[in-house]
Amino acid sequence: MNIDQLEHLIEVANTGSLTKAAENLHVSLSAISQSISKLERELGIQLFIRNRNGASPTFEGKRIIEKASEAMVKVNELKEEANRYSETLSGELKIGIIPSPTNFLIDIVSEFKSDYPAVKIEIYEKGPMEILDDIHHHRLDMGLILTSQSLLEDDHSLRSETLLEGKMVAGVHKHSSLAKLKMISPEDLISNTLVLYNDDYIKKFTEDILSGFGEIDIMFTSNNLDAIKRAVQKGLAVTIGLDYSFNSHQPFQNGDIVSVPISGIRDERVYFTLVRKEGRIPTLTVKEFMKRIKRKF
Structure with missing residues (x-):
């Protein structure tokens, strides 16, 4: 059993599909299928029922998925603890934003890069639907969009935090x-x-x-x-x-x-909202950047 297998297991559970999980994680369908099958053989139980409509967890699989999610939380906490000891943040940070408020990000990015020069930040100006699609497919860590509460409530795979509201x-x-x-x-x-x-x-x-x-x-x-x-x-x-x-x-x-x-x-109120993938545990870099965005509002 390894971390990749746990990530595959959780993504299949979240999407209900091996195909969608493979697309989101940028691996082949064969790799996902073999990973899950190997894990099932290792544990000695069936984790998913596979059919034309996708993959649904078995009774035993649901409990294993819960434990896998808890394990991944601990893995990310371990990585964060290591970052704290090194007293720096690193890696990539990919942000999607609708064009109008882009200027307000400049000051945040400048201060963040000054504190954490090892972080590579990429900002993409896009429409809200394209941003949401990129978040779903793990191409962006977070997005800043203009939307309504009803639209956000329709998509349970997203986690949203309101920064501003208006009409x-x-x-x-x-x-x-x-x-x-x-x-x-x-x-x-x-x-x-x-x-x-x-x-x-x-x-x-x-x-x-x-x-x-x-x-x-x-x-x-x-x-x-x-x-x-x-x-x-x-x-x-x-x-x-x-x-x-x-x-x-x-x-x-x-x-x-x-x-x-x-x-x-x-x-109906309209919201300028910070969105990210539900169930995807943010890295320490993402958490710190989100904290700085929220302080600006």
Whole structure:
């Protein structure tokens, strides 16, 4: 019995499939199958029932999987203890983040690298769905995305921690007639040209609230916040985004663009969230970096 076998055992249990476990761990299906079979022969019991639908643990297998998970916790604690004695952190740290808040990571990364120069940090700007897929397949250690609580609750294989919460609003120029309204209706929005930040959640939200009122006029979508700001400032368009973006993030802080609540939408909070794989025990490096992110909020 070895650590690889325990990791294989736990991943098959989490995914319910030898094929998915092999994909997530970047090994061949044959390697996973042989690993589990060898472990079953060594222990003298059947761990999984294999069929067309995947692999489900036997009664005995469930108890062994629980013990394997406990053992892997201890293995990671041992590795962390060794890191403490060496008084440094090392290895790789791969982070996925939606483009808008990337700048806030720079200070955290700079301070972290100053304290732990042996850690190699890679940051990937991607859409939220791509980030979640990469987390599922162990290509990222963590992700920072904009989403709703209901979407996160649908995926039990993820662990999430909320960093900021808010609601979707319209961003208009302060001299626009729309700025005088207490609430902007979908009818008000559909009669205006929109510029949108290139984020999957924002685009889906806009489609959901406006599609029943006519054709949506979108001038452009972009990851360039300055371009979005200029279009709104010149009275060419209205934008839609999270309320805290207009109050706390450049380039909206100077007050030229104000946020107005949108009427007729359900009051679902939107979250800027730190996500990682459920059941995957974070390394000391990951834990320390997450701690620093949470301190910023």
